[in-house]
Amino acid sequence: xxxxxxxxxxxxxxxxxxPANMIFNLTGAIIAALACAMVIFVIRLVRREQLSxxxxxxxxxxxxxxxxxxxxxxxxxxxxxxxxxLVYAGIFVxxxxxxxxxxxxxxxxxxxNGHSWRKHRPTLxxxxxxxxxxxLVFGARxxxxxxxxxxxxxxxxxxxxxxxxxPLTAAAVLGTVLLVRRAERDERExxxxxxxxxxxxxxxxxxxxxxxx
Numbered sequence: 001x002x003x004x005x006x007x008x009x010x011x012x013x014x015x016x017x018x019p020a021n022m023i024f025n026l027t028g029a030i031i032a033a034l035a036c037a038m039v040i041f042v043i044r045l046v047r048r049e050q051l052s053x054x055x056x057x058x059x060x061x062x063x064x065x066x067x068x069x070x071x072x073x074x075x076x077x078x079x080x081x082x083x084x085x086l087v088y089a090g091i092f093v094x095x096x097x098x099x100x101x102x103x104x105x106x107x108x109x110x111x112x113n114g115h116s117w118r119k120h121r122p123t124l125x126x127x128x129x130x131x132x133x134x135x136l137v138f139g140a141r142x143x144x145x146x147x148x149x150x151x152x153x154x155x156x157x158x159x160x161x162x163x164x165x166x167p168l169t170a171a172a173v174l175g176t177v178l179l180v181r182r183a184e185r186d187e188r189e190x191x192x193x194x195x196x197x198x199x200x201x202x203x204x205x206x207x208x209x210x211x212x213x
Contacts, residue, residue: 006015007169011060014077018158021074030065039139064081075154079121082128084150085141092135099124101131107180117183120190126183130176137172149154170189 013033021029037058044054061081068077095102099118104127108117117123141164148157 002093007166009164012040013037014158014161017077018155026068026072026074028144030069033061071131075103075149075152075157078149078157081161082145084143085138089135089138089142092138093130096128096131101127103127103130103134103176103180117187123183123187126179126186130179132171133175137168140168
């Protein structure tokens with residue numbers, strides 16, 4: 001939800017962490033990542049951006065740094081993000097199975113449209129597809145990054161984290177916007193058809209004719 005700036009901010013601690021680990025050591029890399037996250041936090045406060053992304057970003061980096069410290073391995077920095085992607089993928093899939101696709105819920109909640117969209121099957125299917133698209137993105141991230149984690153390719157983990165972040169997110173956003181616009185257009189058309197059918201007089205009954213005296 002942080003937009004383009006959120007994507008950049010979430011990437012910078014990773015960009016700092018990997019080379020710092022190569023130049024110094026794990027402790028130095030952890031300090032560098034935390035310092036970078038703190039600077040980003042201050043910048044967001046100064047720019048008066050939304051407070052929740054700033055706090056969650058700093059908190060996320062702190063968790064990753066803590067796991068890396070506890071495991072004693074640089075690749076541990078990526079472990080939290082790997083499991084988060086799996087959880088996200090599961091949530092998106094579950095929302096489709098229970099017939100409350102998460103993209104539809106989020107989009108209509110933000111725009112205050114209520115739950116009428118669930119009554120139109122084409123609209124519901126469009127939101128299902130958009131939600132499945134995000135589930136696929138998170139699932140792909142988990143599979144690739146967990147494989148790199150198991151093989152201890154820390155450098156490639158950073159590349160995968162960044163490479164599967166911006167491009168896949170941009171593709172998913174584009175697909176979501178196209179599907180949502182189509183869903184809204186189909187829903188409006190269905191509502192118009194239903195309204196017209198209710199307002200049109202019954203052609204078979206013909207006009208009312210008063211009987212003569």
